[in-house]
Amino acid sequence: MPEIKHRKTNRQPIGLISFNQKINMANMQALVLVENEKIELQSVPVPEPKAGEALIKIKAAALNHRDQWSRIGMYPGLKYPSILGSDGCGVVEKVHDDADQTWVGKEVIMNPNVNWGDDPRFQSFNYSILGMPTDGTLAEYVVIPTHRLHKKPAHLSAAQAAALPLAALTAYRAVFTKGEAKPKHRVLVTGIGGGVSQFAFQFAKALGCKVFVTSGSDEKLEKMKATGADGTANYKEDKWEKSLVKQAGGNFDVIIDSGGGKGFEALAKSLNLAGTLVVYGGTAGTKVTLQLPRFWFAQANIKGSTMGNDQEFEAMVQFVSDHKIIPMISSTRPLNEVVSAFDEMHEGKQLGKLVIEV
Numbered sequence: 001m002p003e004i005k006h007r008k009t010n011r012q013p014i015g016l017i018s019f020n021q022k023i024n025m026a027n028m029q030a031l032v033l034v035e036n037e038k039i040e041l042q043s044v045p046v047p048e049p050k051a052g053e054a055l056i057k058i059k060a061a062a063l064n065h066r067d068q069w070s071r072i073g074m075y076p077g078l079k080y081p082s083i084l085g086s087d088g089c090g091v092v093e094k095v096h097d098d099a100d101q102t103w104v105g106k107e108v109i110m111n112p113n114v115n116w117g118d119d120p121r122f123q124s125f126n127y128s129i130l131g132m133p134t135d136g137t138l139a140e141y142v143v144i145p146t147h148r149l150h151k152k153p154a155h156l157s158a159a160q161a162a163a164l165p166l167a168a169l170t171a172y173r174a175v176f177t178k179g180e181a182k183p184k185h186r187v188l189v190t191g192i193g194g195g196v197s198q199f200a201f202q203f204a205k206a207l208g209c210k211v212f213v214t215s216g217s218d219e220k221l222e223k224m225k226a227t228g229a230d231g232t233a234n235y236k237e238d239k240w241e242k243s244l245v246k247q248a249g250g251n252f253d254v255i256i257d258s259g260g261g262k263g264f265e266a267l268a269k270s271l272n273l274a275g276t277l278v279v280y281g282g283t284a285g286t287k288v289t290l291q292l293p294r295f296w297f298a299q300a301n302i303k304g305s306t307m308g309n310d311q312e313f314e315a316m317v318q319f320v321s322d323h324k325i326i327p328m329i330s331s332t333r334p335l336n337e338v339v340s341a342f343d344e345m346h347e348g349k350q351l352g353k354l355v356i357e358v
Contacts, residue, residue: 030083030139031338033132036073039084041338047135047143054103054146055094056110060162060332061137062087063354064195068345070132079133086112086130088137089152089161090358100146107152110137110144111313112165120309129166129307137162138338140358150314153321163327163353164320166307167195170280172316173308174256175203178278183208185253188244188270190214190235190263192224195353196280198328200256201229206323212244212252220351227328235259241266251275261285268294268302276301328352 027043034040049055067084069075088110092103114134117124130136135143152161174196175181187204189197192213204211205228212231213224221232231247233240241263245251251272257264261284268290271277279302295302308316319325330352333341341354 028140029335030135031085031335033070033078033080033082033084035080036078037071039071039342041336044083044139046141049094049096049143051096052100052145052147053096053143054092054100054149056088056090056108056142056144057093058088058090058137058140058142058358059107059158060089060358061085061139061356062163062195063138063341063345063356064166065345066129066166067131067138068342071342075132077128077133082132083135083139083142084131085136085138085142086166087162087164087353088142089158090142092149093141095146097146103146103149106149107158107161108149109152109161109165109317110142111148111150111310112169113148113307113310113313116307116309120311123307123309138335138356140335150317153317155321155324156326159329159332159355159357160327162355163195163329164317165313167353168199168316168320168327169308169313170196170306171199171203171256172319173312174278174280174305175200175207175254176315177308177312178303178305179254179256179276181207181209181254185209186248186250186272187211188214188248188252188255188267190255190257190267191259191283192229193217193220193348193351194258197256197258198352201227202325202328203319204254206319206325209254210248212248214240214244223351235263241270245270254278256280258282259284260288262288264288265290268300271298271300274299274301276303278303278305280305329355331355332357334358 028046030044032042112130114128187209189200192215210230213229214235216236233244253272255277257279258281260282330350332355335358
């Protein structure tokens with residue numbers, strides 16, 4: 001396992017005013033990617049907002065797979081040291097500009113997009129995501145441009161809202177923009193253990209689709225049946241795709257996939273006429289085999305997708321609010337136990353988001 005260390009800090013007794021205490025009061029705890037395969041919980045300076053920025057006191061943050069991939073050196077453009085974390089909910093404590101003072105005291109979530117660009121169809125070449133290389137949300141405080149702030153959906157707790165930003169945005173684009181899902185469509189979401197797949201399931205259900213899921217865990221599939229899945233299949237079993245098509249009563253209008261790999265051709269065989277297969281990841285492998293005639297005779301589509309633009313983020317927050325969608329949370333724990341959340345994600349046992357309360 002990669003090396004993970006805690007760095008302990010000494011606290012002054014309450015009531016003793018000293019120079020060292022004043023320095024400590026300007027510090028915060030943050031999870032820092034120190035070097036390849038090494039993260040530490042460190043005491044670092046509280047950031048100060050500059051022009052156009054706000055200081056957010058984080059109440060809750062959530063992990064994504066990109067945090068784990070950054071930890072083990074599998075994410076592009078790594079910068080050391082960096083504070084990880086793309087998802088968060090907190091309270092605006094300070095803003096730099098007089099014109100933005102109305103944000104102070106508001107409970108907010110943050111759009112993790114950095115420099116998407118002018119074209120809503122694809123991200124710019126200098127696009128990045130909050131939480132590496134830009135310092136992120138796994139800390140007591142974070143500085144964010146005010147134009148990245150959105151009010152927390154009123155029906156959600158801070159922990160629930162913290163689970164939204166990255167995964168829900170990715171799912172929203174995959175289901176609506178790329179998948180063009182419609183009510184009564186048959187939708188298949190693969191790898192239901194991940195945060196994006198869970199939001200894709202919830203969004204499609206809220207839209208009025210019949211939604212089916214796959215997993216390599218029978219336990220997760222049973223939980224998804226209880227959550228409202230219209231059908232399930234364990235992709236480790238032979239001919240799992242035929243079982244799903246039979247359960248659905250026909251091929252799928254939309255398939256949302258994060259796996260790729262050997263199972264990708266089975267997904268292609270399961271597409272309906274004029275159906276769309278949206279792929280946003282390759283956890284099972286990035287090389288796939290396809291029978292191309294299946295696509296041109298079926299007038300079917302394969303579309304790549306990742307994250308989403310700022311307009312989609314705003315639409316996602318509104319959709320969540322309108323439909324009172326509550327994120328699926330696997331567990332919550334305090335910041336000083338963030339190590340165990342990374343370990344749980346590494347093992348792949350979670351069903352729902354891993355949330356850190358700060």
